[in-house]
Amino acid sequence: MTDQNLTFRPGSDIENVVSFPVCAGSPASVVSFENMQPVPDGMPCNFSLNADGIYQLRPGEGDDLLPIRICSPLIVKGICSRPSGGGWGRVVAVEDPDGNWHELILDARDVSRKSAAALNVLFDNGLELAPVEKAAQSVTELLAAWRPGARYVRSDRLGWADTTFSAFTLGDHRVLGGARVITDAVSDDVAAAMHVKGTLEGWRAAVAEPCAGNPLMVLAVSHAFSGPLLSVLGRDGGGFHLRGVSSRGKSTLLGVAASVWGAPSFVQSWRGTDNGIEGIAAACNDSLLVLDELHQVEPRVAGDIVYMLANGRGKTRMSSNGKAQPTRRWSVSVLSSGELSLEEHMASGGCGMFAGQGIRLIDLAADVRPYGAFDCLHGEPDGRAFAERMQRAGRENYGVAGPAFVEKLLANVDRRDLFQRQIDGFCQSCLVAADIPPDGQVQRVLARFGIAALAGEMATKFGITGWGTGASFAAARELFLNWFEARDGVTRGEITAAVERTRNYVSQNLGRFALLGAEAGEPKPGSSCLGAEYQKIEQALPLEVPLKSFYDRLTLRNRGIAIGPVTVSCRPKCSFKPPSAQKRRGFSSPVLNGVGADYRSH
Ligand SMILES: Nc1ncnc2c1ncn2[C@@H]1O[C@H](COP(=O)(O)OP(=O)(O)OP(=O)(O)O)[C@@H](O)[C@H]1O
Numbered sequence: 381m382t383d384q385n386l387t388f389r390p391g392s393d394i395e396n397v398v399s400f401p402v403c404a405g406s407p408a409s410v411v412s413f414e415n416m417q418p419v420p421d422g423m424p425c426n427f428s429l430n431a432d433g434i435y436q437l438r439p440g441e442g443d444d445l446l447p448i449r450i451c452s453p454l455i456v457k458g459i460c461s462r463p464s465g466g467g468w469g470r471v472v473a474v475e476d477p478d479g480n481w482h483e484l485i486l487d488a489r490d491v492s493r494k495s496a497a498a499l500n501v502l503f504d505n506g507l508e509l510a511p512v513e514k515a516a517q518s519v520t521e522l523l524a525a526w527r528p529g530a531r532y533v534r535s536d537r538l539g540w541a542d543t544t545f546s547a548f549t550l551g552d553h554r555v556l557g558g559a560r561v562i563t564d565a566v567s568d569d570v571a572a573a574m575h576v577k578g579t580l581e582g583w584r585a586a587v588a589e590p591c592a593g594n595p596l597m598v599l600a601v602s603h604a605f606s607g608p609l610l611s612v613l614g615r616d617g618g619g620f621h622l623r624g625v626s627s628r629g630k631s632t633l634l635g636v637a638a639s640v641w642g643a644p645s646f647v648q649s650w651r652g653t654d655n656g657i658e659g660i661a662a663a664c665n666d667s668l669l670v671l672d673e674l675h676q677v678e679p680r681v682a683g684d685i686v687y688m689l690a691n692g693r694g695k696t697r698m699s700s701n702g703k704a705q706p707t708r709r710w711s712v713s714v715l716s717s718g719e720l721s722l723e724e725h726m727a728s729g730g731c732g733m734f735a736g737q738g739i740r741l742i743d744l745a746a747d748v749r750p751y752g753a754f755d756c757l758h759g760e761p762d763g764r765a766f767a768e769r770m771q772r773a774g775r776e777n778y779g780v781a782g783p784a785f786v787e788k789l790l791a792n793v794d795r796r797d798l799f800q801r802q803i804d805g806f807c808q809s810c811l812v813a814a815d816i817p818p819d820g821q822v823q824r825v826l827a828r829f830g831i832a833a834l835a836g837e838m839a840t841k842f843g844i845t846g847w848g849t850g851a852s853f854a855a856a857r858e859l860f861l862n863w864f865e866a867r868d869g870v871t872r873g874e875i876t877a878a879v880e881r882t883r884n885y886v887s888q889n890l891g892r893f894a895l896l897g898a899e900a901g902e903p904k905p906g907s908s909c910l911g912a913e914y915q916k917i918e919q920a921l922p923l924e925v926p927l928k929s930f931y932d933r934l935t936l937r938n939r940g941i942a943i944g945p946v947t948v949s950c951r952p953k954c955s956f957k958p959p960s961a962q963k964r965r966g967f968s969s970p971v972l973n974g975v976g977a978d979y980r981s982h
């Protein structure tokens with residue numbers, strides 16, 4: 381034997397090390413003791429791992445065994461199965477030709493059958509066979525015989541590994557917290573985008589700090605942190621849709637928010653949602669799902685997707701044997717953008733939007749700030765320059781803030797009650813500021829702002845954003861009030877004007893109204909009693925709400941015939957479109973026009 385042809389000595393302290401070229405003409409296989417690897421757990425003793433790959437002991441001359449390089453490096457790290465049972469497989473790490481390691485799952489059925497399926501998965505991830513005889517066969521033998529002791533939980537989504545919130549999986553297979561978890565069957569594109577570039581300090585300085593003073597940006601980034609909190613607080617998914625004309629900074633905002641979790645490619649297009657939404661949602665589970673360009677999805681489909689995303693479960697499907705396959709589940713914060721609102725987009729396809737869709741994907745105007753989507757340009761001369769600066773910052777710094785948030789949250793998950801109290805406090809302060817009586821839909825929207833605000837405040841407290849305390853609450857409050865005012869396209873100013881108009885008309889035309897039930901002994905039309913009641917309500921007025929109780933009882937009368945109650949839409953939300961008094965050609969009396977009220981003289 382020459383130096384170049386050392387015999388492998390099982391049992392010796394260098395049994396996993398070779399120090400010679402394995403086969404002539406294979407320069408890459410020259411190895412040395414410096415490359416010595418620790419023996420991987422459970423590796424069969426006739427194989428060894430070295431820095432340049434896997435070696436197999438094969439019969440040489442006489443009784444000698446020669447280590448022959450069969451493939452590039454790979455390690456079977458553990459055995460995995462789903463928490464519910466089933467889904468058995470091997471967790472394998474493979475090194476690609478660029479020296480990057482990839483972790484993946486090989487299904488047990490593929491491994492034990494020694495089929496090409498297992499090898500193909502490895503090849504896809506960069507495994508290379510050595511140019512020796514029966515290399516493929518040796519690798520399949522190795523996979524089948526390798527018995528590591530480590531056990532992994534196999535999950536079909538990223539995010540929290542279990543309901544005790546002990547560990548959180550990221551797209552690059554990093555697991556924050558203690559548990560061993562391996563994930564499969566999520567969108568590869570999204571998962572691959574979840575990696576790191578730059579440092580937390582870099583992200584804070586270049587991306588987060590210029591968000592200060594920009595409520596939409598602060599809300600978008602705060603909302604990006606809210607994903608991991610949803611499950612912790614037992615909340616449904618959902619989010620915001622940034623709507624506005626072109627080139628005002630919508631996609632820039634999405635990119636900034638996406639940088640919390642990953643690369644710019646973390647932003648998905650609505651176009652891909654038609655078929656791939658379940659895989660995408662599973663990959664964004666417990667983090668952020670960013671969807672750009674709403675118009676690229678069919679209007680009919682958009683509404684269904686909003687429900688599906690927010691409700692957190694995919695379609696039930698049947699397998700070939702007729703059994704229902706497990707339904708995909710997720711919990712995700714959504715951030716979307718488009719030139720139209722969801723309602724407008726759905727209407728363009730002839731579909732009506734349900735209120736529930738607007739609650740789950742809250743419409744925010746992103747082109748009415750002082751500079752398009754921005755309020756403060758941090759020294760840049762115009763909106764365009766600021767947008768481009770933020771886009772650059774997002775390309776250079778990403779993927780660190782979200783995981784840093786989860787690391788801190790892991791140590792605080794038992795403080796749910798405190799989180800909940802903070803959300804409640806935020807909601808209460810908004811209700812008071814907007815002078816809004818409780819309304820189920822408004823409160824659900826408000827709660828969504830509340831979770832985002834809390835997440836942003838927590839990120840600030842954890843030292844991640846560099847914003848001042850209260851910045852996220854203030855941004856969320858301002859945008860909630862904007863949303864509230866813009867609802868149904870009516871502002872508070874318009875409501876007040878409409879109330880005033882109606883009040884004037886009614887007070888000047890009391891003789892034309894009767895209180896409902898007047899026939900049963902209540903005040904007669906134009907009677908002083910009716911006037912007195914009107915006065916009483918007028919004096920107690922300041923809010924619109926008491927008006928309703930009054931107007932609801934009013935009946936417009938004409939020539940003694942009750943035409944019907946004056947339907948004044950004075951709900952405690954911004955949809956007050958009261959009747960207005962008009963003279964119409966051909967009619968002797970004024971007409972009350974308005975939503976739900978068109979009372980004319982006969
Ligand atoms: N607020 C702004 N003021 C002026 N120009 C802007 C503003 N925001 C963005 N831009 C310009 O528009 C470009 C595209 O920005 P961005 O993708 O954020 O726009 P968008 O609102 O998403 O537009 P679209 O609806 O067409 O997708 C930027 O690179 C910048 O040149």
Ligand SMILES: [Mg+2]
Nearest residue numbers: 630631672717
């Ligand atoms: Mg855009």
